[in-house]
Amino acid sequence: MTGAATAFPGASAPRMHEHAPRMDFACRPGCGACCIAPSIATPFLGMPRGKRAGERCVHLDSANLCALFGHPDRPRFCADLRAEPAMCGDSDAEAMAILERLERDTRP
Ligand code: SF4
Ligand code: SF4
Numbered sequence: 358m359t360g361a362a363t364a365f366p367g368a369s370a371p372r373m374h375e376h377a378p379r380m381d382f383a384c385r386p387g388c389g390a391c392c393i394a395p396s397i398a399t400p401f402l403g404m405p406r407g408k409r410a411g412e413r414c415v416h417l418d419s420a421n422l423c424a425l426f427g428h429p430d431r432p433r434f435c436a437d438l439r440a441e442p443a444m445c446g447d448s449d450a451e452a453m454a455i456l457e458r459l460e461r462d463t464r465p
Contacts, residue, residue, distance in 0.1 A: 384440035388449040389421030391438060394456035402430040410460045 397408040402425070403415040416425045425431040444459075445452045 382440055382442055382445070385445065385449065385452075387421045388445070388452055389417050390449055390452035390456050391444065392417045392421070392423065392435075394453055395460055397432060397434055399432065399434070401432040410464075411457070 392414045394411060395408075396410040396412075397404070397414075400407050408414055414423075416423055416431075418424050423431070423435065425435075444455055446455050
C-alpha cells in the first residue's frame with residue numbers, strides 16, 4: 358500500500374466490514390489478511406514506525422476487526438483499500454497468500 362503507505366492497491370462503531378466493499382464484492386469480516394501481510398510505511402496512531410510486512414496491526418482486535426474503523430486516525434491507506442477478488446481470493450488463507458506475494462513482488 359504506497360503513497361499512503363504500502364505497495365498495495367483492505368472508533369469501532371459501527372463494527373462492520375473492515376474495508377468498504379466493491380459494489381459486487383464484500384470484505385469477509387474476521388479475515389484480517391490486509392491488516393497483517395502488507396507493510397504500511399507511513400507512521401500512524403499506535404505504530405509510530407509504520408507497520409512491517411507480516412506484522413499484525415495493533416488495531417486489529419481478537420476478532421480480526423479494525424478497532425479504528427470510522428475513527429479519524431485510521432490510516433488513509435486503510436480507508437482507501439477496497440475489497441476485491443484479486444486481493445481477497447476465496448478464503449482468508451488465500452487472501453494472506455496473495456497479499457504476501459504482492460508484498461514480495463513489490464518490495465523496493
Ligand atoms: S483481505 Fe479482503 S477479505 Fe480480507 S480483510 Fe482485507 S478486504 Fe477483507
Ligand atoms: S488500522 Fe485497522 S484497517 Fe488499518 S491495518 Fe490496522 S486494523 Fe487494519
